[in-house]
Amino acid sequence: MKVLAVMERFKSFARGRQGQRGKLMLLGMNSNDGWIAKLLLYIVLTIVAFLYMQPLLYIVTTMFKSLSDLIDPTVKYLPREWNFDNIVKAWKGLEYPQAFTNTLVIALFCSGIQVIICAITGYGLARLRFPGRKFLLFLVVLTFLIPSQVYVIPLFVLYGKLGLLNTPFVFLIPALFGQGLRSALFIIIFSQFFHGQPKSLEEAAKLDGASAYRLFWRIMLPLAKSACIVVFLFSFIWYWNMYYEASMFLSESFTPLSIRLDNLDRVLTGNTFSQFNIQLNPVTEGAKMSAVFLILLPPTLLYMVAQRWFTEGIERTGLVE
């Protein structure tokens, strides 16, 4: 009842003259030129953005806190003194240069391969006619929906038999056959993109006597440049941050950054059981946050450089149809 009353009041407010202005400010689709509306927009966005970015602020400030600052509850964000020990500890604990190289090798090669193979598959599904196409498309969507826990152990045994475990090939080879991280999503993106291209492209190529393969490499793939960039960037980020799959298949020797973060507590304190300890450990908290920072830094830099493609690419690829 109360809700109804409020709704009623809101409606009458919306009908009134004052309401009209309020509506313009809130939703005004083409009447957002008033400076009050602009100001309101900025205020709301800034507040939301601040809330949104708060954990980030926490990471960056905790990095520089000394142990006494971490224990002291009066220190919320800014540390009393700036302390750089944590970064050094994290750098050593992660064995950063080596782990960085490992992660980079996986992320770079896998996403490169994924772009090509997903483009090929997506093109086949979108533009070529053959019996069973719908069924294959259905299978692609299905692979997107299945949680990896369902099949991870057989995969583990399979990779073990193939001798791929704890080598970068454990990710490279599935990626080569279109079964990389979230390949299905990328295939769908490409297939949507190719679907939206004009039909005359194929006809023109046919008249010129070009084969389907030539058409794909020479015309279609270059056309899909924006889609390629989006897929590459997303794939890179997801491979960089991948944790679950890496913890199954790359737990020894060739370990990426995310696994080392997991082990950091143990490395720093020498305590074998701390991995299972959910309680906070103030001794390593600062170092852990520095490690998080070190891990996030490279993809963030990449994002800053490629920001335009990230945010505009999705619109251009026509993923949304």
Place this chain on the structure above:
Amino acid sequence: MAATGTSRRGRSLYRWKEYSVGYMFLLPWTIGFAVFMAFPIGWSLFISFHTVAFKAEGMEYTFVGIENYRRVLAEDSEYSVKLLLYFQEVVIMIPLIILFSFLVSILLNQRFRGRMLFRALFFLPVIFATGQVLMELFRQGQGDLPFISQYGLEEIVASAVGVQFAAPVLGVLSKAVIILWYSGVQILIFIAGFQTIPGSIYEAIRIDGASPWESFWKITLPAMKPFIGLCTLYTFVDMFTFPFNPIMELVSKHMFLQKTGYGYSSAMAWLYFAVVLVMMLTVIWFTSRSRKSG
């Protein structure tokens, strides 16, 4: 007769040539699917009806029928409770994410200076939302909205929705910021969706005397329906395949336990997948229906 026969054969040959190109394009994926997907999935289904013992010469299977499934459902007290709790949380989380990203994308779709900066900012979490980093932040109690404990919202929530629903609601609220971090891609999809509505429609309806408020309900919302469906679906998949959700953790935990083993945890994963699939198909059915009627 003979002439038409050869031409028909020629045509079918030509058609098969065309088909073979399609199959060539799909070949690598199909091989990959067979080896790295279908085979492990089939194997895991097989295992879920067996108990697995690791012996020196390999794995030894004993057929137990649906015993694993029965044990998961009837004897495991942890599984059903966690499953139910997580579903409750997700049911709250999905509308929250959709609503938040829809509102933010409306704001970001306005024309103002620094729009690109804000867009970049709201997309940034997609980069940060890595499993391990997120877990670290949850653990340190980051991600709750600062005003929840300050104004004693816990009791208000408990009295508003009842005690049995208070736990998932508060669970969601306590990591609200991080959950909202999942809206990066959704915001992008919505912004892209807004671009598909031609501006001339807004002009036309304004000339007809409609206020922006009305044009929002009459044009923007109906036109955005398929995108809302798409985002819901994406969020759904994201939430349910997230490797740190409690069910996934339970499955992983039971894999290496002496008492339960891999057969048991496979049964767990399959039950979970079955439930999720049913829910997902319902969402797809709803969105496809709304798209047809809209």
